[in-house]
Amino acid sequence: MLYKYSQILFKQKNYKEAIHYLNQITVKDERNLKALIMLGKIYFNLGNYLKAEKYFKRVLEIDESEIDSRLLLAESLFMQEKYKEVIKLVEDLPKSKKGRNFLLFEGKSYLKIDSFEEAENIFTALLGDGKDNPEILTELGISLFKQNKLKKAIEVLKKSLVLTVRIKTPCFIWVFFIPKKINYLMLKLS
Amino acid sequence: MESIYLIYNYIGYCIAKQGKDKLSEEYFRKVINSNQNNPIYYYNLAIALIRQEEYGGRAKSLLIKALDIREDFQKVKYNLGVVYSRLGMFKQAEEIFKSLIEVFNDFILEDVDYKEERGYKALNDIVDGYYSYWVDFINEIKLTKQFAVYEKSLKKLAAESKKDIRREWVNFGIEIFHRKKYEKAEKLFSKTIEIDKKFLELVKNYVFTNFEDNNLKEAEIAFKKYSELLLDIKEAMLSNGLATAKREGYGRAANIFTEVLTIDSQEKQGWDNLGILWLKQGKIEEAKNAYEASIKIDDKARIFFINIPKFYLSKRITRKQSII
Numbered sequence: 001m002l003y004k005y006s007q008i009l010f011k012q013k014n015y016k017e018a019i020h021y022l023n024q025i026t027v028k029d030e031r032n033l034k035a036l037i038m039l040g041k042i043y044f045n046l047g048n049y050l051k052a053e054k055y056f057k058r059v060l061e062i063d064e065s066e067i068d069s070r071l072l073l074a075e076s077l078f079m080q081e082k083y084k085e086v087i088k089l090v091e092d093l094p095k096s097k098k099g100r101n102f103l104l105f106e107g108k109s110y111l112k113i114d115s116f117e118e119a120e121n122i123f124t125a126l127l128g129d130g131k132d133n134p135e136i137l138t139e140l141g142i143s144l145f146k147q148n149k150l151k152k153a154i155e156v157l158k159k160s161l162v163l164t165v166r167i168k169t170p171c172f173i174w175v176f177f178i179p180k181k182i183n184y185l186m187l188k189l190s
Numbered sequence: 191m192e193s194i195y196l197i198y199n200y201i202g203y204c205i206a207k208q209g210k211d212k213l214s215e216e217y218f219r220k221v222i223n224s225n226q227n228n229p230i231y232y233y234n235l236a237i238a239l240i241r242q243e244e245y246g247g248r249a250k251s252l253l254i255k256a257l258d259i260r261e262d263f264q265k266v267k268y269n270l271g272v273v274y275s276r277l278g279m280f281k282q283a284e285e286i287f288k289s290l291i292e293v294f295n296d297f298i299l300e301d302v303d304y305k306e307e308r309g310y311k312a313l314n315d316i317v318d319g320y321y322s323y324w325v326d327f328i329n330e331i332k333l334t335k336q337f338a339v340y341e342k343s344l345k346k347l348a349a350e351s352k353k354d355i356r357r358e359w360v361n362f363g364i365e366i367f368h369r370k371k372y373e374k375a376e377k378l379f380s381k382t383i384e385i386d387k388k389f390l391e392l393v394k395n396y397v398f399t400n401f402e403d404n405n406l407k408e409a410e411i412a413f414k415k416y417s418e419l420l421l422d423i424k425e426a427m428l429s430n431g432l433a434t435a436k437r438e439g440y441g442r443a444a445n446i447f448t449e450v451l452t453i454d455s456q457e458k459q460g461w462d463n464l465g466i467l468w469l470k471q472g473k474i475e476e477a478k479n480a481y482e483a484s485i486k487i488d489d490k491a492r493i494f495f496i497n498i499p500k501f502y503l504s505k506r507i508t509r510k511q512s513i514i
Contacts, residue, residue, distance in 0.1 A: 138197055150204045157204070161197045 003034055015042045031062050037069055040076075049076040067097060074105045083109035100126060104136065111143055119143040134163040195224035195231070202234060211241040229256035233266050240269065245276045264290060268323060275330035280339055287327045325358060337365065356382045360426050367429060372436040379430035386423040393419060424450055428459055440467050458487045 002021050009018035019042055025035040040055030056073035059066050070089070077085045090098060090106040107122035123140035127133070137160035144153035202217030218235035225231060236252035239245075253270040256263055267286055274283035324347045331340045344362050348355060363378035393416045400409035427450045435443035444467040450460040465480035 134193065138193055138200070141197070142200055145200055145204050145207075148207070150208055154201055154204045157197050157201045161194065161201070164193050164197060 003032075003038075006035070006038060010038055010042065013045075015046055018042055033059060033062055033066070036062070037066070040069060040072060044072055044076060047079075049079045052076040053080065067099075071099075071101055071105075074102060078105055078109060081112070083112045087113075104139075107136075107139060107143075111139060111146070114146070116143045116146040120147065132159065132163055134160045137163065195221045198224065199231065199234065202238075206234075206238060206241075211238050214238045215242070227259065229259040229263050229266065232256035232259070233263070233269070236266075236269065236273075240273065245273045249273055250277070268326075271323075271327060272330055275327060276333070278336070280331065280336075283327060283330070284343075287323050290323050325355075328358065332361070332365070337369070340365070356385060357422060360422070360429065363426075363433075364429055367433055367436075370436075372433045376430060376433040376437065379426050379433060382426050383423060383430060386419065386426060390416070390419050390423055420453065424454060424457060427453075428457075428463070431460075431463060435463070435467060440470050443467055444471070455483075456487055458484050461487070 002025050006018045006021040006025070009015075009021070019039065022035045022039050022042075025032050026039070029035075036055050036059045040052050040059060043049075043055060044052040053073060053076040056069045056076060059069040060073065070093070074086050074089050077083075077089065086105050086109040090102045093102060103122055103126055107119045107126070110116070110119035110122065120140065120143040123136050123143060126136050127140065137156050141153045141157035141160060144150075144156060198217050198221045202214045202221065205217060206214035215235065215238040218231065218238050221231045222235060232252045233256045236249045236256070239249040239252070250270070250273050253266050253273060256266045257270065260266075267290055271283045271286035271290070274280070274286065324343075328340065328343045328347060331343055341362070344355075344358060347358065359378050360382050363375045363382075366378065367375040393412055397409055397412045397416055400406070400412060427446055431443045431446035431450070434446060444464060447460045447464040447467065450457055451464070454460075461480045461484035465477045465484065468474075468477035468480060
């Protein structure tokens with residue numbers, strides 16, 4: 001009952017009250033996974049990454065397989081600039097559970113600690129599945145730039161720019177950018 | 191829209207690193223069009239303009255704008271100082287450099303624990319920074335060819351700097367030399383050489399000690415320092431020799447060049463100058479030997495042999511045998 005009420009408060013972003021009720025739950029049952037996860041998420045949303053880290057670590061102590069909490073823990077650590085801890089957290093994961101998001105944080109962490117080659121390898125592997133992601137392309141471009149691979153960096157960054165503009169521009173605007181030749185053909189057909 | 195200007199910015203960086211400043215300017219301008227709140231973006235555009243030697247209105251106002259957003263942005267302050275001095279606005283430039291130095295001084299007083307090794311290193315970095323700001327400023331002034339301001343600033347640096355500024359004095363001496371103040375230049379060079387020689391001996395001993403102790407890495411570092419010092423002392427001695435020669439102290443100047451050649455027998459300029467000096471004193475054989483030594487280093491020195499018939503012509507002596 002208390003948990004469900006806290007869930008409503010969480011959705012309403014009434015974090016202060018939600019914390020109050022969730023704490024009541026954890027006092028009674030300190031291994032209550034759902035309450036601990038929600039507390040972690042609340043502190044994460046409030047930008048208190050240290051406390052979020054504490055709760056997500058407790059969650060993982062109870063249940064190692066809690067993948068969402070692990071990802072939020074990685075993000076909390078990243079936000080606190082604990083880059084080496086992020087890398088360790090991802091490396092400790094079995095290969096099958098290393099999703100794109102984990103690898104993205106690992107790559108970004110390598111970039112932050114100036115291990116540019118490792119970062120490049122991770123971002124290249126992430127792009128290997130054929131899906132061009134502007135965020136990953138940008139990070140790859142930065143890691144190439146940091147290694148002075150300027151020509152390749154420009155190429156990657158320009159690709160990322162095109163994709164970012166495409167994502168951020170509503171489809172109907174793209175009609176204006178259809179090359180003139182195609183416009184001409186369309187007119188001819190009609 | 192955050193990532194768009196981030197991408198523009200990094201493309202700008204890449205292009206700037208390729209030396210295409212005009213093109214990088216376009217990208218940095220696009221960054222500012224998307225985000226007007228980050229001082230780094232104003233700074234990047236200003237640097238692109240400075241690299242194209244556009245110091246005036248635009249670069250200056252961009253740097254001022256960046257400082258409006260972040261007052262303690264030291265890199266921006268430093269470049270604004272550079273822009274002011276390139277525009278000949280020395281009073282404003284000096285104000286900026288002084289404020290930078292104050293930051294360093296405050297840091298020395300407050301934040302450094304002198305007992306710690308790290309503290310010493312930090313202190314050294316700060317003094318280096320303090321020093322380099324002044325040296326850069328003085329070099330900026332030197333470029334504008336305002337000699338009086340240059341001299342005044344250098345004296346100020348000598349009075350305030352905690353670092354050794356012998357090289358700056360040598361540069362100053364060369365400037366004085368070009369203004370035909372040979373006596374003053376000679377004094378400056380001699381003073382520097384005196385200290386350099388002692389220092390050179392110390393470093394040389396340090397190289398040998400480390401080498402004998404099988405501490406090869408330290409010996410290598412010391413040897414690099416020794417080589418650098420050797421170049422510096424040679425430059426100062428050659429300049430000193432020229433200054434002395436200009437005051438017609440040919441014998442003394444010849445001694446200076448001989449000393450340079452005992453340090454480095456492959457110093458071509460030393461042999462060339464020595465040849466000229468021997469000739470001025472009428473010592474033809476010595477001059478010939480000096481020129482020959484110079485030719486062994488660089489064949490182009492053959493041209494100096496022309497000085498010998500010229501000498502005979504000036505003395506109205508007929509040369510009987512061929513020289514070359």
